[in-house]
Amino acid sequence: MKLSARNKLQGTVARVDHGAVMSTVVVRLGDGQEIVSAITKESAEELGLTQGDTVQAIIKSTEVIIGKD
């Protein structure tokens, strides 16, 4: 399936933390930068996310803020 979301960043799962209904997933990119994702715990479990997994961080372009010094 092709997605309209412009941003599909390849990376590796560095850490997963579970709360009661939400979980956070840390994805490490090729240049060492990290992306944190907050998803439902149900999603995290369904995907069976574990450290070292190759994943994509998918972000709609309307969600990206630009900061400039």
Place this chain on the structure above:
Amino acid sequence: MKLSARNKLQGTVARVDHGAVMSTVVVRLGDGQEIVSAITKESAEELGLTQGDTVQAIIKSTEVIIGKD
């Protein structure tokens, strides 16, 4: 100012396209991957975004979807 947004990815502006009220900005990361941002044209102009600018792509963790093969 420190931001609660977990994701502040450093990159370089590769391209800016303007519509009537919205603009798209392409940011190239260190590993060659690109992030597209859709912001208001007013914002793009106020920041004076031009090709080659060093910028940050700021994304709230609740906006990041994880995809896994």
Place this chain on the structure above:
Amino acid sequence: MKLSARNKLQGTVARVDHGAVMSTVVVRLGDGQEIVSAITKESAEELGLTQGDTVQAIIKSTEVIIGKD
């Protein structure tokens, strides 16, 4: 690819309208209800969206507001 996004609603493209940098896509669901999506024109063109296409409307659960009378 499996997505963490909880919501993947099946439907049919009922209409696509293009602006300069943004496009709107209307997706009709099985019960006759419609979902409108605003995506970049570049995305709409890359997916080659046309009336009658079978598509999925993908929505992160953190983006859904509940209204109750």
Place this chain on the structure above:
Amino acid sequence: MKLSARNKLQGTVARVDHGAVMSTVVVRLGDGQEIVSAITKESAEELGLTQGDTVQAIIKSTEVIIGKD
């Protein structure tokens, strides 16, 4: 009150799960498809959401990603 949000999908609450500060609400649409919403627990309690409630799942068009096979 009329809302600018394009998407107001009618459905029935199928399940509510509470965490410490966040809750998830599952809404069943007329065609059997389900929409999951992650809202603050405070909101879920204020609306008094219970199984069987008729609700609307409200989604801004800029939050909807299109997927196509």
Place this chain on the structure above:
Amino acid sequence: MKLSARNKLQGTVARVDHGAVMSTVVVRLGDGQEIVSAITKESAEELGLTQGDTVQAIIKSTEVIIGKD
């Protein structure tokens, strides 16, 4: 209808600008601060938004970033 969205800020429409598919609406709050909203042009027209209108700026709590000096 009651909404799960925590944030319903009362204000007055200060300006509306239309593009091809998107419009921006500026809402002035009681303390003089302004909120800009980017909605589909179709929504802006359906609500018949004009300068001076009393409106609510509705924002899901998961969309709000906190900045601190």
Place this chain on the structure above:
Amino acid sequence: MKLSARNKLQGTVARVDHGAVMSTVVVRLGDGQEIVSAITKESAEELGLTQGDTVQAIIKSTEVIIGKD
């Protein structure tokens, strides 16, 4: 750093509640209205948010829904 996000509302932290992975922050504006933000607990702790702190509630214009009676 200048941000593309149109909305940077000044206010004071009225309350912070922590869950396992998510926290909610209530910000009081100058006109008495309040904005609730749901952020990761990690972010809330890193910013060291406490009652009385002067903060900004930063919101992308694409996230703001307009309601009109």
